[in-house]
Amino acid sequence: MEKIGVGLIGTGYMGKCHALAWNAVQGVFGGKLKPELVMLATANEELAAARAKDFGFAKSTGNWRDMLADPDVHIISITTPNEFHPEMAIAALQAGKHVYCEKPMAPSFAEAKNMLEAARKSGKQTFLGYNxxxxxxxxxxxxxxxxxxxxxxxxxxxxxxxxxxxxxxxxxxxxxxxxxxxxxxxxxxxxxxxxxxxxxxxxxxxxxxxxxxxxxxxxxxxxxxxxxxxxxxxxxxxxxxxxxxxxxxxxxxxxxxxxxxxxxxxxxxxxxxxxxxxxxxxxxxxxxxxxxxxxxxxxxxxxxxxxxxxxxxxxxxxxxxxxxxxxxxxxxxxxxxxxxxxxxxxxxxxxxxxxxxxxxxxxxxxxxxx
Amino acid sequence: MEKIGVGLIGTGYMGKCHALAWNAVQGVFGGKLKPELVMLATANEELAAARAKDFGFAKSTGNWRDMLADPDVHIISITTPNEFHPEMAIAALQAGKHVYCEKPMAPSFAEAKNMLEAARKSGKQTFLGYNxxxxxxxxxxxxxxxxxxxxxxxxxxxxxxxxxxxxxxxxxxxxxxxxxxxxxxxxxxxxxxxxxxxxxxxxxxxxxxxxxxxxxxxxxxxxxxxxxxxxxxxxxxxxxxxxxxxxxxxxxxxxxxxxxxxxxxxxxxxxxxxxxxxxxxxxxxxxxxxxxxxxxxxxxxxxxxxxxxxxxxxxxxxxxxxxxxxxxxxxxxxxxxxxxxxxxxxxxxxxxxxxxxxxxxxxxxxxxxx
Amino acid sequence: MEKIGVGLIGTGYMGKCHALAWNAVQGVFGGKLKPELVMLATANEELAAARAKDFGFAKSTGNWRDMLADPDVHIISITTPNEFHPEMAIAALQAGKHVYCEKPMAPSFAEAKNMLEAARKSGKQTFLGYNxxxxxxxxxxxxxxxxxxxxxxxxxxxxxxxxxxxxxxxxxxxxxxxxxxxxxxxxxxxxxxxxxxxxxxxxxxxxxxxxxxxxxxxxxxxxxxxxxxxxxxxxxxxxxxxxxxxxxxxxxxxxxxxxxxxxxxxxxxxxxxxxxxxxxxxxxxxxxxxxxxxxxxxxxxxxxxxxxxxxxxxxxxxxxxxxxxxxxxxxxxxxxxxxxxxxxxxxxxxxxxxxxxxxxxxxxxxxxxx
Amino acid sequence: MEKIGVGLIGTGYMGKCHALAWNAVQGVFGGKLKPELVMLATANEELAAARAKDFGFAKSTGNWRDMLADPDVHIISITTPNEFHPEMAIAALQAGKHVYCEKPMAPSFAEAKNMLEAARKSGKQTFLGYNxxxxxxxxxxxxxxxxxxxxxxxxxxxxxxxxxxxxxxxxxxxxxxxxxxxxxxxxxxxxxxxxxxxxxxxxxxxxxxxxxxxxxxxxxxxxxxxxxxxxxxxxxxxxxxxxxxxxxxxxxxxxxxxxxxxxxxxxxxxxxxxxxxxxxxxxxxxxxxxxxxxxxxxxxxxxxxxxxxxxxxxxxxxxxxxxxxxxxxxxxxxxxxxxxxxxxxxxxxxxxxxxxxxxxxxxxxxxxxx
Known part of the structure; x- marks a missing residue:
């Protein structure tokens, strides 16, 4: 069983929903690729730590950029308000991470296009939360x-x-x-x-x-x-x-x-x-x-x-x-x-x-x- | 109990529906004004006669214009295809009858306006079948x-x-x-x-x-x-x-x-x-x-x-x-x-x-x- | 078109329902046998007269027995409270009328059996209102x-x-x-x-x-x-x-x-x-x-x-x-x-x-x- | 955060359902007491090992009695066919484990009573899966x-x-x-x-x-x-x-x-x-x-x-x-x-x-x- 390291940004409505899903998927579907919950980020460091324990993430941070440098993180779930999507998604892709971003892509079309461009350049996979x-x-x-x-x-x-x-x-x-x-x-x-x-x-x-x-x-x-x-x-x-x-x-x-x-x-x-x-x-x-x-x-x-x-x-x-x-x-x-x-x-x-x-x-x- | 004489043109879907309603209304609602089913018209004279018996109309005709001259007819139900509405409604109004016409008024807006004009001139009441x-x-x-x-x-x-x-x-x-x-x-x-x-x-x-x-x-x-x-x-x-x-x-x-x-x-x-x-x-x-x-x-x-x-x-x-x-x-x-x-x-x-x-x-x- | 004379006893919930049905059936179904609404009975003579006009009955009475002797009445609709069913149904059958009685037959089983016996002796048809x-x-x-x-x-x-x-x-x-x-x-x-x-x-x-x-x-x-x-x-x-x-x-x-x-x-x-x-x-x-x-x-x-x-x-x-x-x-x-x-x-x-x-x-x- | 060690017997319909629930509960509810998935048992040892990986259990066994002696196991989920409930539940209770057993308790009333008796003696808590x-x-x-x-x-x-x-x-x-x-x-x-x-x-x-x-x-x-x-x-x-x-x-x-x-x-x-x-x-x-x-x-x-x-x-x-x-x-x-x-x-x-x-x-x- 191979592992894929997951970083999650956000702990609100969709943040929790992503956390539960990453945690449940192996039990429900089995499969060869097993998600490993590596790091949880949210602006409030204490909240990040508390939720990391609840959701089963090994590490937590008040600064989402911490996960960019973490080699154990292979994919980043972005569940913050839309206005943060572009910066986070582009940074993640540039850091060589796959990106799983909640919908919609961005508040403006220009930013969405920047996100796509970053994705194309990165060679990494991208996914949007159209559940x-x-x-x-x-x-x-x-x-x-x-x-x-x-x-x-x-x-x-x-x-x-x-x-x-x-x-x-x-x-x-x-x-x-x-x-x-x-x-x-x-x-x-x-x-x-x-x-x-x-x-x-x-x-x-x-x-x-x-x-x-x-x-x-x-x-x-x-x-x-x-x-x-x-x-x-x-x-x-x-x-x-x-x-x-x-x-x-x-x-x-x-x-x-x-x-x-x-x-x-x-x-x-x-x-x-x-x-x-x-x-x-x-x-x-x-x-x-x-x-x-x-x-x-x-x-x-x-x-x-x-x-x-x-x-x-x-x-x-x-x-x-x-x-x-x-x-x-x-x-x-x-x-x-x-x-x-x-x-x-x-x-x-x-x-x-x-x-x-x-x-x-x-x-x-x-x-x-x- | 006063009476109002009803003429009905048409014996199809809406023709039958009108006939049943005119027949039932006094039983359901009581009320002072009692409809009297006077004459039923449809192009086929035999069919008119047969349906008149079923629906309880006293007389029948193959020519709807017969009811225009009939003093016992006070209101005419028009249930024919739309294209016949204008001619029939206008004739009825001009003959001093109230008109109860199925919707829509007419195939063309000009004809509908003619119908309205005739209604205004007649001083008679008009009703459309928006049931x-x-x-x-x-x-x-x-x-x-x-x-x-x-x-x-x-x-x-x-x-x-x-x-x-x-x-x-x-x-x-x-x-x-x-x-x-x-x-x-x-x-x-x-x-x-x-x-x-x-x-x-x-x-x-x-x-x-x-x-x-x-x-x-x-x-x-x-x-x-x-x-x-x-x-x-x-x-x-x-x-x-x-x-x-x-x-x-x-x-x-x-x-x-x-x-x-x-x-x-x-x-x-x-x-x-x-x-x-x-x-x-x-x-x-x-x-x-x-x-x-x-x-x-x-x-x-x-x-x-x-x-x-x-x-x-x-x-x-x-x-x-x-x-x-x-x-x-x-x-x-x-x-x-x-x-x-x-x-x-x-x-x-x-x-x-x-x-x-x-x-x-x-x-x-x-x-x-x- | 043959005719069948209808007598109706009762003007309440089911009385009205019977009246409307007898009145509507020919219009809806056509058919050879046409009901003729002959007489309406209810204890209150004035009410009987008023409803007879609304429902289209030719005659009315405050005494339901009046219809037993009426040769124009061929079938009697009984829609009174259950306790009156046996007496009325049996009398009607004995008078040679068909009987159309609301359900259930009678308050007691003995009375219901009497009704059945009367029906058998009469040779007339009986119908119960199990609509x-x-x-x-x-x-x-x-x-x-x-x-x-x-x-x-x-x-x-x-x-x-x-x-x-x-x-x-x-x-x-x-x-x-x-x-x-x-x-x-x-x-x-x-x-x-x-x-x-x-x-x-x-x-x-x-x-x-x-x-x-x-x-x-x-x-x-x-x-x-x-x-x-x-x-x-x-x-x-x-x-x-x-x-x-x-x-x-x-x-x-x-x-x-x-x-x-x-x-x-x-x-x-x-x-x-x-x-x-x-x-x-x-x-x-x-x-x-x-x-x-x-x-x-x-x-x-x-x-x-x-x-x-x-x-x-x-x-x-x-x-x-x-x-x-x-x-x-x-x-x-x-x-x-x-x-x-x-x-x-x-x-x-x-x-x-x-x-x-x-x-x-x-x-x-x-x-x-x- | 305190931990409670979970043993699960069975990997079928309810086995999987228990596993998913034990795995999800901390993420959904937070709370002080965190379940730790210690051991999974099913008769087929290979299946047990495979499912343990999917469901996130640390250990697996082909012999459910192995978990009785394991001090890390504090509660045992029993999801086998009903006929096995009594033996397993009683053994678990006697081994000082809490018992979480699928419904119904047992195929016979006598056995169910034995289970209750064992529960009373043990001082341990029992739960039935009436979800x-x-x-x-x-x-x-x-x-x-x-x-x-x-x-x-x-x-x-x-x-x-x-x-x-x-x-x-x-x-x-x-x-x-x-x-x-x-x-x-x-x-x-x-x-x-x-x-x-x-x-x-x-x-x-x-x-x-x-x-x-x-x-x-x-x-x-x-x-x-x-x-x-x-x-x-x-x-x-x-x-x-x-x-x-x-x-x-x-x-x-x-x-x-x-x-x-x-x-x-x-x-x-x-x-x-x-x-x-x-x-x-x-x-x-x-x-x-x-x-x-x-x-x-x-x-x-x-x-x-x-x-x-x-x-x-x-x-x-x-x-x-x-x-x-x-x-x-x-x-x-x-x-x-x-x-x-x-x-x-x-x-x-x-x-x-x-x-x-x-x-x-x-x-x-x-x-x-x-």
Missing amino acids: YIQNPMMRRIRTLLDAGEIGDVLQVRLEMDEDFMANPADEWSIRSGAASGFGALDDFGVHTMSLLMALNLRMAKVLCQMSKPYETRKDANGNKKPVETYDMATVLIELANGGNGTIQLNRSAWGRKGRIALQVFGSKGSIVYDQERMNELNVYKAEGDPAAQGYTTILAGPAHPPYDRFIPAPGHSLGFNDLKVIEVSEILKSLQGEEASLIDFEEGIVIEGLVQSMAKSHEKACWITV | YIQNPMMRRIRTLLDAGEIGDVLQVRLEMDEDFMANPADEWSIRSGAASGFGALDDFGVHTMSLLMALNLRMAKVLCQMSKPYETRKDANGNKKPVETYDMATVLIELANGGNGTIQLNRSAWGRKGRIALQVFGSKGSIVYDQERMNELNVYKAEGDPAAQGYTTILAGPAHPPYDRFIPAPGHSLGFNDLKVIEVSEILKSLQGEEASLIDFEEGIVIEGLVQSMAKSHEKACWITV | YIQNPMMRRIRTLLDAGEIGDVLQVRLEMDEDFMANPADEWSIRSGAASGFGALDDFGVHTMSLLMALNLRMAKVLCQMSKPYETRKDANGNKKPVETYDMATVLIELANGGNGTIQLNRSAWGRKGRIALQVFGSKGSIVYDQERMNELNVYKAEGDPAAQGYTTILAGPAHPPYDRFIPAPGHSLGFNDLKVIEVSEILKSLQGEEASLIDFEEGIVIEGLVQSMAKSHEKACWITV | YIQNPMMRRIRTLLDAGEIGDVLQVRLEMDEDFMANPADEWSIRSGAASGFGALDDFGVHTMSLLMALNLRMAKVLCQMSKPYETRKDANGNKKPVETYDMATVLIELANGGNGTIQLNRSAWGRKGRIALQVFGSKGSIVYDQERMNELNVYKAEGDPAAQGYTTILAGPAHPPYDRFIPAPGHSLGFNDLKVIEVSEILKSLQGEEASLIDFEEGIVIEGLVQSMAKSHEKACWITV
Whole structure:
């Protein structure tokens, strides 16, 4: 069993998620390449030390640059706020480390391109944390599409909705500042683009409208401060195959907690999925007796790999964190030269480019060819 | 008990639906004004006679103009294909009859305007068959919105999907010809506009994209014939109140049979509805203990009038045809000078105007102010 | 077109439902035998007159016996409280009328047997208002079972739950008195037995437990009064085919409004249905690729007759009242000598016998062979 | 940070699940007591060595007794087939180890009692793998019940259904032999009893009926062999509080994959849950405007601890394996003397006693007081 040394920067939402996944992957998947948790970094040195113990990292540091020089670290997980991605990723690549960076790549397109350039120069592998594509049900959809089970794809609809920005009484935060990006579009909307990519549904043209549900929010002193980002974005799309569709993004959608609703209409059937019920897939096939036709709700099970690596019994439910474990297992496959389902910086820049095109189409209020 | 004489033109899908509703309304609602089924018209005289017996009409005719001169006929139901609406409606109005016409008003905007002009001149009442607005659950939504239960409306999403045009092997029919109109947009999309109107959600700007899933269909001889209408239409909308949204229309959506999915996101909550489960309403309110928050699925019942006129027990389900009975009861209220929830030609022309604006925005590929 | 004269006793929940159905059936189904609404009876003469006008009956009376002598009345609908069924049904049969009586037959088994005896002597036809068996989805289930689509039936589970007796603060009413019967078992539980009968699933043995959620209720004066009926009944069953199952009845089930949940497990698949979503049927077939297996949710449509007589488009939803129209259309078929799906007094007495056996098994706390 | 040495016997379904949980718990929960994975045992020495590397155990053995003498092992996870539980658990306790044993305790009641006796003598702690009680939604239900949110519990219905024994063509296996126990009742039905216990709903009387859907199965040679276990069990229950209910168990239920459907009806509301959608909870409260009443579907989130330890965002879904991590975190709490939600041998024997009473009531076909 070979080992690969892991460095992790960040201990928040995604930091913990990465740590758990790196820790779990060998137990779940076995495999020849075993991750070794070498170093954990976060600005607060004490916190780094405490979390390193919890997460099982051998060393910790308050200075993430410490891991650049550490020969035991072969890959660096970057889970800090987006604005830090470029500096960290480029430094890591220049230090000869593989990079596993949370999405999106960077707040600006220029920085994302710098990251890609660094990746190309380094010869190292890069991976982006588009974990929703790892759901076995999403792979099942890809299998169905590739096999033509619903015929030609005529229309696709994607909705991604959460409500963490829905409360108008919540204070102005970094997410309302232009420095954080456009808003829903890049903050979480990139996930929907990764899904289309994973399903091999490429966009040809886009027309986007972004909106601010609340024009101002109160700052800590109770003064009104203008909101600079768009909590809602809606995109008309034309697909490269002649089909069409929509992407609707809303992080102010009261009641929606983790919704990524997908509808794919084809010439022979259709597919419906919702991330809030991530272990279910609904498939309609226009064949046979009309009296027997309807959507079939398939529960995730061992017939949908790699569900079987987690649980041998069907219908017992994977969870959100399990998707990260699958993502990490794909990374290990990639590092061993095997084919893997992942989005690297080359693919990631395509997503970032889509974001730019969408934002531009919003500004110009017209269709943009991507 | 006063009587109102009813003439009905057409015996197809909507013809039967009107007949059943005119026949049932007095039993369900009681009320002072009792409809009397006077005359049924359809081109085939024998069919007219047979259906008149089944539906309970006293007389029948193969020539609809016969009812214009009949003093016993006070209101005429027009349920023929759209292309006949203008001639019939105008003639009826000129003959001093009230007109109850199926939606949409006419294949062309000019004709619709003629119909409106005739209505204005006549002094008679007009009604359009936008039956989905009559669902007690839809009225409940209006009540919730008016009471501010979900706060300001920030975003509305409407999807109307059926699959009667989904099979590429189906022959070219009148619905694929330009004479029938634009396609999904006016054929059934107007229903979604009536719902927004009924909910008092007015549009300010629209941007529409229409699409043909199948460029050609075989005619009766097996030869390819170009499809001239758009089975799909997707519309970005800006609301007059500053909110935004989408309308998505697809009559080639395999698996969808009678879907009209509505999502309304507000500053204090949200509402979700689907016509395929027309007796259910989902309401989320952002208040109280977060551990207890979620969508509440309300089953239609006597607390949602006029459900109570049909069934005293809750959760026992109204059906599609019952909506038409409610529509007719509203017509009777209007004819007696009471306030009623209906869309007349004045409101109908607004919908037709929206259709025109959407079609124009599709052509110009840009936003149109409505 | 032949005519059949209808007399209706009662103008409440079921009285109105019968009236609407008798009025609608010819319009919906056409057919040779046309019902003529001859006379409406209810104790209050003025109410009878008013409702007769609303419902379209030619005559009205405060004395139901008036219709016995009326030669224009050929069939009598009995929709009064259960305690009046025996006297009315027997008198009607003796007067040479067909009888259409709401379920259950009678408060006591002896009376039900008298009714059956009267029916046998009369040579007239009898029909019981078990309308849930008329749902096209229920017929679809029967078709699937008969065709062996889910193999041998191994287990059936039926739950019927409403909450009209759920509030402990509600006053003692007739439903809490022993004179009304056992409680949930006969009050509405008989519906579940009619469904099993309609699906040809015959019971061989039963073991029933009845329960009182509230031992007392306050009377109009605020004094505690003992509750004599059982709002809950749970029955273990053995089927004649060797299978087994349960029937669970609860009229104090907060949140349930019209639930009749059916699960049928077979050797090759299973079927799941819920009356609260009466236009949906869920079917699982254990065949083909495990990765594609799941419950298929079928929406009621024209492929499920007689849905097509109401609406030509699928997924548009029948309602509860439509089931009564189907029931009446079956009665008309039966009266014309055609095969019909109905429960007459012969079959009804089987259901009443099951109720007796269940009540007895409750008393003896052991299995009873039926 | 103190350490606790873990020994694990078994590498199958539950073996892997325990290993993953022991490995993950510190990362997810932090906490002072850190598990150290000391030794893994399974009969096949090579397999033990390979899995030990995957799962992160320091040592491995083909002889589980090796861990009894190992002073670094403080607690032993037993995940072997039920028949091995007694010998292993008793030996472990006698060797001074804490015991964490998968459910049920033992194939026979006598053996289970021996296990309990050994536990009492040892002074060591014992834990049983009733992981379903660890779902945050289940804890939420307990909170609601304890707070009286749905009033007095009047009726509870539990269904546990899977289809791993549903195929009549599957060969006779150990699960069809009497040595494995009664069948559905103890094989997986004990889970439902653990849930009632966790919800503090104690049974007073039971009446059980067990059934064999298939009387024989073919052995490896194609010869018919009698099935000795019951794949179905249905139990009527009376609760200690005067309420009543049912437990329905079926491991031959085609289409059901991991269903544990719970319905609790109270005097003020009701609760509905299904393990196949383990991140959802449905609560009905009979209060306020009837027009607004319905089941509220709550998505699991940080407001339902310890969901927050896994994911900070609501509606993102825990999975089945996460429940085991929670279980292990409770074990660590217990070992540190804190209050924990677990079922030990003392509580476990109550469940085993219930199984005995149910089996006896099946045999005698009558109610048994428990």
